[in-house]
Amino acid sequence: MVGVGVISPFLPLFAELHGANGFWLGMIFAGYGFSRGIIMPVVGKVSDRIGRKVFVTSGLLLYTVITLFYPIAEGVVSLTVLRLFHGFALGMIMPIVVAYVGDFARKGKEAATVSVLNMMFYMGLAVGPLMGGIIDQYYGFDAVFYMIAILGAFNFLIVLFLLPDSRSPAPEKVESFGQFGKLIKHNFIKAVLIIAVITILMMVVFVSFVPSLAEKIDMNTAHIGFLIFLGIFVAGILQVPFGNLADRFDRYGKSFQVCIGITVGMFALLAMPFCPEFPALLVAGAFVGVGTGIAVPALSGIHVEIGQKTGMGTWMGIVQASHSLAFVVTPIIFGLTMDHLGINCVFYLVTMICLFGGLAFYYFVRKRVKDENA
Secondary structure (H helix, E strand, O other), X not given: OHHHHHHHHHHXXXXXXXXXXXXXXXXXXXXXXXXXXXXXXXXXHHHHHHOOHHHHHHHHHHHHHHHOOHHHOOHHHHHHHHHHHHHHHHHOOHHHHHHHHHHOOOOOOHHHHHHHHHHHHXXXXXXHHHHHHHHHHHHOHHHHHHHHHHHHHHHHHHHHHXXXXXXOOOOOOOOOOXXXXXXXXXXXXXXXXXXXXXXXXXXXXXXXXXXXXXXXXXXOHHHHHHHHHHHHHHHHHOHHHXXXXXXXXXXXXXXXXHHHHHHHHHHHHHHHHHOOOHHHHHHHHHHHHHHHHHHHHHHHHHHHHHHHHHOHXXXXXXXXXXXXXXXXXXXXXXXXXXXXXXXXXHHHHHHHHHHHHHHHHHHHHHHXXXXXXX
């Protein structure tokens, strides 16, 4: 996740050096999400049957090799192709890592267990921009990619020699809605997938478009790196305490916690275009982290509970694919918005989407409660 965090905030600036406008910037990010979304459900489902380690090792190896091609990329088309393959590689890793942890989560401690993993994800993402900004400032942007490749190779060796294999134990009772087509008919599943997309959408906008907003007040890459570091770091350190809190609630209590977090993050994003200076932008970024830190642990606990009924790899693949939908749609829509309406409108639009997504989440959860009480 350090590698992902290093590249994402600075990819817009890197792409602009290759002549990318808002549309192509959106395509570069969307290609990453598109390939992730295709591979994740397949990998998750197959890993339940044949084991998980082969996918993690293969994905890390591919991830490392692809990173070495970024410094020699020429033009926006080659960058888009590289991002497609990078998303494919990460799609072999992410749902499997989450499924590993979900396999061993104890009953009643689902949110607390997965929140530790989430904390490591966010810490990696937080350190990445900070490291990337410093390395770019002193050694140039190509050095950033070489550092990612070294980290990827090191990670590959650790996993190859030290990580035991795992597969999803057959659940005692598998619900009849074990496949996506049947799953999506359930109102609570609709609610969970909608809010999963919203939580990722908020973070994608924060990481991908705050650098363009920050350029308006003459922030350098080190400042941008620290701004994104702070927001993601705050989200990371809040994972464990709010994960422990979420485990005290049933799934509807967890849903309420998710709504609170989304509301905090939404208003923080709305405030960003009105921040005239770097300190104000830092505060707004920190509150994006607070909102994420409240929402994600509760949502993760819900995911594990569902995965225990449907197969952990299968469900986590579906969840990660829904995240990828945000990675696909967000850059294209918001890239075009930036081109035609300006960077401020990106943050107004994400606020509206979060609002309507939150209302849809509330509607489907409430509908499920009514069905149970009928």
